[in-house]
Amino acid sequence: MSDVLLRIRNLTVVAGDKTVLKGLDLELPRGEVHAIMGPNGSGKSTLAQVLAGRSDYGVVSGEVTYQGRDLLAMPPEERARAGLFLGFQYPVEIPGVNNVYLLKAALNAQRKARGEPEVDAFDFLELVRDKMKLMHMDEAFLGRGVNEGFSGGEKKRNEILQMLVLEPTLAILDETDSGLDIDALKVVARGIESRRGPERSILVVTHYQRLLEYVVPDRVHVLSDGQIIRSGDRTLALELEKRGYDWLRPEAARA
Amino acid sequence: MNVVAPVSNPLRDFAQAHSRLARSLPGGLAWQARRAQALERFAQLGLPTARDEGWKYTPVRLLEKWLLRSDGPETAAVATDAVQSHRLALEGVPTLVFHNGRLMPSLSDALPIEAAVRCRPLAECLEQAPTSMLERIEVPGDGGDERLPLLNLAMLADGLHVSAEANASATTLQLLFLYSGASGSVHPRIVVDVGANAGLQLIEHHVALEPVESASNCVTDIRLAAHARLKHILLVEGGARGIVLNTLLTRQAEGSQLGTHRVLLSGLLSRASLCAALSGERSEIEANSLLLADGREHLEIHSVIGHRAAATHSVERFRGIADASARGVFNGRIVVHPGAPKSESQQSSRTLLLSEQAEIDARPQLEILTDDVKCSHGATTGQLDENVLFYLLSRGLDPQTARALLIHAFLGDVLARVGLEPLRRHLEQRIARALPQAPLGELA
Numbered sequence: 001m002s003d004v005l006l007r008i009r010n011l012t013v014v015a016g017d018k019t020v021l022k023g024l025d026l027e028l029p030r031g032e033v034h035a036i037m038g039p040n041g042s043g044k045s046t047l048a049q050v051l052a053g054r055s056d057y058g059v060v061s062g063e064v065t066y067q068g069r070d071l072l073a074m075p076p077e078e079r080a081r082a083g084l085f086l087g088f089q090y091p092v093e094i095p096g097v098n099n100v101y102l103l104k105a106a107l108n109a110q111r112k113a114r115g116e117p118e119v120d121a122f123d124f125l126e127l128v129r130d131k132m133k134l135m136h137m138d139e140a141f142l143g144r145g146v147n148e149g150f151s152g153g154e155k156k157r158n159e160i161l162q163m164l165v166l167e168p169t170l171a172i173l174d175e176t177d178s179g180l181d182i183d184a185l186k187v188v189a190r191g192i193e194s195r196r197g198p199e200r201s202i203l204v205v206t207h208y209q210r211l212l213e214y215v216v217p218d219r220v221h222v223l224s225d226g227q228i229i230r231s232g233d234r235t236l237a238l239e240l241e242k243r244g245y246d247w248l249r250p251e252a253a254r255a
Numbered sequence: 256m257n258v259v260a261p262v263s264n265p266l267r268d269f270a271q272a273h274s275r276l277a278r279s280l281p282g283g284l285a286w287q288a289r290r291a292q293a294l295e296r297f298a299q300l301g302l303p304t305a306r307d308e309g310w311k312y313t314p315v316r317l318l319e320k321w322l323l324r325s326d327g328p329e330t331a332a333v334a335t336d337a338v339q340s341h342r343l344a345l346e347g348v349p350t351l352v353f354h355n356g357r358l359m360p361s362l363s364d365a366l367p368i369e370a371a372v373r374c375r376p377l378a379e380c381l382e383q384a385p386t387s388m389l390e391r392i393e394v395p396g397d398g399g400d401e402r403l404p405l406l407n408l409a410m411l412a413d414g415l416h417v418s419a420e421a422n423a424s425a426t427t428l429q430l431l432f433l434y435s436g437a438s439g440s441v442h443p444r445i446v447v448d449v450g451a452n453a454g455l456q457l458i459e460h461h462v463a464l465e466p467v468e469s470a471s472n473c474v475t476d477i478r479l480a481a482h483a484r485l486k487h488i489l490l491v492e493g494g495a496r497g498i499v500l501n502t503l504l505t506r507q508a509e510g511s512q513l514g515t516h517r518v519l520l521s522g523l524l525s526r527a528s529l530c531a532a533l534s535g536e537r538s539e540i541e542a543n544s545l546l547l548a549d550g551r552e553h554l555e556i557h558s559v560i561g562h563r564a565a566a567t568h569s570v571e572r573f574r575g576i577a578d579a580s581a582r583g584v585f586n587g588r589i590v591v592h593p594g595a596p597k598s599e600s601q602q603s604s605r606t607l608l609l610s611e612q613a614e615i616d617a618r619p620q621l622e623i624l625t626d627d628v629k630c631s632h633g634a635t636t637g638q639l640d641e642n643v644l645f646y647l648l649s650r651g652l653d654p655q656t657a658r659a660l661l662i663h664a665f666l667g668d669v670l671a672r673v674g675l676e677p678l679r680r681h682l683e684q685r686i687a688r689a690l691p692q693a694p695l696g697e698l699a
Contacts (some may be wrong), residue, residue, distance in 0.1 A: 096668070
């Protein structure tokens with residue numbers, strides 16, 4: 001029996017005066033890849049942001065345990081240091097802060113939290129170059145400002161590069177597939193697949209099942225109107241692709 | 256019973272005190288007359304008030320309180336360790352130290368002896384060559400605000416005359432101005448002449464040491480001959496109590512290049528004004544400035560850049576950061592006069608507010624009085640972007656480091672242009688100290 005890495009119970013979250021998540025339950029066992037699918041506005045991105053520690057949302061009730069710890073009590077940087085990684089739907093541009101500096105600062109912050117020494121400068125560059133090759137990224141990206149002037153696809157690849165360097169225990173990837181052409185999608189999928197392993201888990205948040213052809217999920221959950229309304233194996237994703245989301249909605253199910 | 260209090264007129268009292276004091280200042284009768292002339296014009300104009308252009312936001316009561324106090328030069332000693340801790344460690348760069356406006360030879364490095372660049376105490380120049388100094392140091396008249404330079408001239412006692420002769424290769428000099436004790440107001444002047452094709456780098460660093468009861472009204476008066484090059488760096492650390500006012504007057508002959516980088520790190524009131532005249536064809540100026548205001552500090556950057564000849568070029572960049580309940584002001588005016596066709600000008604102003612109470616009033620202005628010119632300007636103002644902060648936190652950076660990184664990025668392009676690598680590093684360290692919430696040490 002596998003142990004549960006992330007457990008969400010009865011999570012209710014408001015944004016402004018709107019209730020976005022309405023008593024959501026989810027379990028993500030260690031070593032598994034799960035996908036959360038759902039129509040626009042169902043609360044997918046809110047869930048991803050709340051898990052990473054965004055403070056704009058109000059958690060009204062519920063609990064989230066990550067590796068047995070109360071995740072909601074941890075500030076975002078502590079979550080990151082505990083091995084949680086969010087791949088942003090819209091990665092921000094930070095002119096003046098160069099990519100390689102951010103990668104190194106992030107890696108060292110996490111190493112420090114684990115009581116490890118700072119990464120050796122030579123080893124670090126070696127590691128980054130290696131991962132960049134995997135992501136088909138030009139080394140010139142390293143010297144540029146974080147995401148500065150990057151195309152949509154380059155930003156997404158950069159997110160996955162960060163994930164590969166930081167080696168998270170739980171990666172939450174928010175619409176990492178959106179805005180990618182088919183070649184870029186394959187590269188990104190390969191990067192994600194390389195993180196599959198018995199000790200860690202991946203939560204893929206997506207609108208389409210396209211990415212799931214390359215990153216095959218162990219479970220698929222459908223999020224609609226702030227709740228998980230259906231869970232199943234990968235065939236659920238294929239069915240959603242064919243039939244859309246409407247047939248799953250409670251009112252449709254009742255009809 | 257009514258008691259009629261004697262009407263106090265600070266300007267008249269000051270003029271009386273001045274006439275007694277002026278007799279003891281260097282330069283003989285001719286210079287007494289010049290000072291009296293400057294004082295008269297200053298008295299006509301009066302101290303700036305909040306109604307005056309360029310003084311709208313200034314706490315002018317501080318000027319009333321301090322600028323008209325002429326207690327006379329105080330000879331209190333300044334500790335050598337204060338000199339050591341404030342001089343920038345730049346290898347091979349001679350440092351001249353001034354205390355309360357007076358050159359202190361005992362604390363200074365030997366003046367460069369090679370003839371190409373000469374430094375002489377201004378008091379000595381006034382005594383030994385009063386007539387040529389009368390020609391060189393004019394009563395300010397046109398453009399910009401002339402009141403502070405007028406007052407400086409009326410009180411002129413000492414300073415430095417730096418002259419680089421034609422074709423002199425670039426030399427770097429560091430001038431460290433320390434202020435301490437109770438000396439009222441002091442009015443040092445730096446006169447800089449860079450000869451044709453010569454190069455010079457000048458670092459001017461003003462520091463108010465606690466406890467301080469003085470105001471500095473320093474004027475840096477620069478002239479560049481044809482094709483001369485000067486890099487000027489002004490660094491002001493007025494601390495929580497200091498009042499440091501600096502006016503930079505520049506005049507450039509054809510093909511000359513001036514880079515001026517003004518950095519205000521602290522001060523109860525620190526104000527740096529530039530009045531630049533691009534008088535010769537194809538002369539160029541790059542005027543960068545930054546201010547970092549914290550606590551209850553009030554820091555101001557002003558500039559008037561006048562294009563007065565054809566094909567002249569100016570770039571002005573301002574970056575301002577204010578935290579706590581500090582106040583910053585940027586007033587940058589670029590004027591392209593008739594007779595300056597084919598001129599180009601770029602201006603940018605960016606401000607960053609780190610607290611609700613902080614305020615920066617930035618006013619970039621462009622006046623074009625001729626045709627056939629290329630001018631652009633842009634201004635932004637804002638807070639640290641919460642989305643960007645969250646992104647950095649989500650990567651494991653602590654909030655302090657994340658903020659520091661963003662502040663560093665905000666200043667980055669202007670800091671990088673200071674050049675002089677060791678100086679840039681020093682600036683970053685001092686900026687880290689000026690903004691305690693921004694530990695930049697490890698980023699430098």
